[in-house]
Amino acid sequence: MLDMRHGYGRLRSARIGVRAAAAAVLAVSVLVSAGCGSESHAAEEQSVDLSKLDTGSYKTKPQDPTTSDPATRGRTLEGLRLGNILPLASEIDPTLSHNAAITNVFTQPNSFDSLVNVDHFADDARGFLVGFATSGRPSEDPGLGLTLTNAVMVFDSESNAASAASALARSGLVLKPGTEVTSLQSSQHSAAQIVWVPTEQRLAxxxxxxxxxxxxxxxxxxxxSVAEAFSMPPEPAPLALADKAIDVTAAALTGFQPTPPDKLATLPLDPDGMLRLTLSRPTGDATVEAFSGTFNQHGMLHIVGDPAQYKALFDKAGVDSVSDGAGFLVRAKDEAAARGFLDSVSASRFQHRIDPPAGLPIARCVKYHGPDAHAAPFHCYVSYGRYAATVWSQQQQDVYQRISAQYAILANNK
Structure with a gap:
C-alpha cells in the first residue's frame, strides 16, 4: 500500500502538524510486492460490463473540473505549482529520509496555529497568497533525531514579504509563559529572522x-528528551541546518516564477487532463486534503512516506503526473508500467486481501490490520491503460463503489 503520509487512505489534519505527537500520519510500513507479480488483465478488462458495476451515487464519466471561486482556487493551484519545484527535506539533509506529517498547500493562517503564533497573522503577513510546506525526519519514529519543517510563503510584493518575515518572527512560537527565547543571527543570511528556544530545542x-x-x-x-531525562544542558542551536535549508530552498525558487495575483484566477484547473479522469470527492469527505489537484512526480514525493523508495517506483513506471480527488490516480508511461506500479504499491504485510467488488474482478481490494489507528480500513486498487488508481474508505461497500466508479470513468474516456 502506498505510504502516503498525508492522506493515502487515512484521515488528515487540516493543519500543519509538525510535532509528531499531534500529527496524524500514515505509519504503515510499506513492503514492495514480493511473490505477487503482475497479473494478466487484458481478457478480464474486455469482459467488464460497466452497466453491472455498483457505483452508488458516484459519477462514472470523465468530468471537466469547475470552480465557483476561481481566485481562491487559483491560490491552491499556485501552491501545487510551488510544491513541484521545492526541495524535499531529504534534499536539504539526506539523513531526513522519511517525510513527516504536514498540510502541504496552505492558504489560511490556522495551518500554523499549533506551533506558530498566528493571532495577528492578518496584520503580520499582509499580501500573503499561498504557501507550501514539507517536513522530514530520520525515521518513522517521531522520537528519534529531529524534525525539519520547511515552508515557502508567497506574497504579492517583495516589500510585503520582507515585512512579514520580521513581523512573524516577532510574533514568535506558541510556548508556555516564561519560556526563554533567544534571537540569533546567521553569519550566512543576514536577512534571516531567527528565534531559538533552548529548553524546547526548537529553532525557527x-x-x-x-x-x-x-x-x-x-x-x-x-x-x-535526553536533556530532560538526564538533566543535561541543552544542545546548541542547529544554525547550520537552518542555513542549509535556506540555501537549498532559495536556489530552487530561482526556477519559479510567481503568478501575478490578478492572474491567479486564470490558472488552468486541470493542466495535465488528470482531474477529469479522477473520481471526484463527495461533499464532506475528510479523508484527504480540502483540495483537488495534480502534482508532477517531484511534487508527489512530498506526500509519500519514503521519498527515495517512491522515486525509484515512479522512475521505473515512468510516472509523470498524479492527481488527488476521492482517491489518487497515477499516470505511468504505458499499460504494463501502470500494472507493475499497482502491484508494487498494493502489497503490505498490514493489508489482507478481500474479495473485489461484483463485476470488477481485476480490482485488488484489501482490509488494513496494522498499527495506525487513523488508517482507513478498506482500500481498492485498479489499473486501466496507463493509469493506476487507489481509493479508500471507512466502509467496504463505499470503497467498492468508489473503485467501480473510478474504473468506469477511465473506461468511458473515449
Whole structure:
C-alpha cells in the first residue's frame, strides 16, 4: 500500500502538524510486492460490463473540473505549482529520509496555529497568497533525531514579504509563559529572522527572498528528551541546518516564477487532463486534503512516506503526473508500467486481501490490520491503460463503489 503520509487512505489534519505527537500520519510500513507479480488483465478488462458495476451515487464519466471561486482556487493551484519545484527535506539533509506529517498547500493562517503564533497573522503577513510546506525526519519514529519543517510563503510584493518575515518572527512560537527565547543571527543570511528556544530545542527562521518567505522550523525532539531525562544542558542551536535549508530552498525558487495575483484566477484547473479522469470527492469527505489537484512526480514525493523508495517506483513506471480527488490516480508511461506500479504499491504485510467488488474482478481490494489507528480500513486498487488508481474508505461497500466508479470513468474516456 502506498505510504502516503498525508492522506493515502487515512484521515488528515487540516493543519500543519509538525510535532509528531499531534500529527496524524500514515505509519504503515510499506513492503514492495514480493511473490505477487503482475497479473494478466487484458481478457478480464474486455469482459467488464460497466452497466453491472455498483457505483452508488458516484459519477462514472470523465468530468471537466469547475470552480465557483476561481481566485481562491487559483491560490491552491499556485501552491501545487510551488510544491513541484521545492526541495524535499531529504534534499536539504539526506539523513531526513522519511517525510513527516504536514498540510502541504496552505492558504489560511490556522495551518500554523499549533506551533506558530498566528493571532495577528492578518496584520503580520499582509499580501500573503499561498504557501507550501514539507517536513522530514530520520525515521518513522517521531522520537528519534529531529524534525525539519520547511515552508515557502508567497506574497504579492517583495516589500510585503520582507515585512512579514520580521513581523512573524516577532510574533514568535506558541510556548508556555516564561519560556526563554533567544534571537540569533546567521553569519550566512543576514536577512534571516531567527528565534531559538533552548529548553524546547526548537529553532525557527523566517528568511525573505524576493516575493517569498522561507520558513524553517527545526525540532530536536531527541535532544530535548535526553536533556530532560538526564538533566543535561541543552544542545546548541542547529544554525547550520537552518542555513542549509535556506540555501537549498532559495536556489530552487530561482526556477519559479510567481503568478501575478490578478492572474491567479486564470490558472488552468486541470493542466495535465488528470482531474477529469479522477473520481471526484463527495461533499464532506475528510479523508484527504480540502483540495483537488495534480502534482508532477517531484511534487508527489512530498506526500509519500519514503521519498527515495517512491522515486525509484515512479522512475521505473515512468510516472509523470498524479492527481488527488476521492482517491489518487497515477499516470505511468504505458499499460504494463501502470500494472507493475499497482502491484508494487498494493502489497503490505498490514493489508489482507478481500474479495473485489461484483463485476470488477481485476480490482485488488484489501482490509488494513496494522498499527495506525487513523488508517482507513478498506482500500481498492485498479489499473486501466496507463493509469493506476487507489481509493479508500471507512466502509467496504463505499470503497467498492468508489473503485467501480473510478474504473468506469477511465473506461468511458473515449
Amino acid at each position: 527562521s523566517w528568511y525573505p527572498t524576493g516575493k517569498f518567505v522561507v520558513f524553517t522550523l527545526i525540532d530536536q525532539v531527541e535532544n530535548k
